[in-house]
Amino acid sequence: MAQTPLDLDQVLADLPQWRAHAGDRTAIERSLRFADFNAAFGFMTRVALLAETIDHHPEWSNVYNRVDILLTTHDAGGLTERDVRMARFIDDIASSQGTQS
């Protein structure tokens, strides 16, 4: 579902733990480190359940206890409220489970 893209700087101003993607797409990124693979995969499972619920999916990779996440809305060619909602959800979980790396 297409939506009007949000301004990158305004999104980042509200999400201090996220950074701008340094590529040719408008996207935000956050890297997290957990205690171990079990904790990292548990986090990914919780995010995956939200992703299916709101039909909005992160681009991410996992190596042992590390999860690198990129958020953007492909359908809109930029950032939308769905990315902000996903980022806030991730921040909430990470504040109790993960650490920034």
Ligand SMILES: C[C@H](O)[C@H](O)[C@H]1CNC2=NC(N)=NC(=O)C2=N1
């Ligand atoms: C058909 C389906 O609703 C779309 O492809 C959804 C699925 N998940 C998505 N996830 C993300 N990150 N961006 C999208 O534009 C998107 N679109």
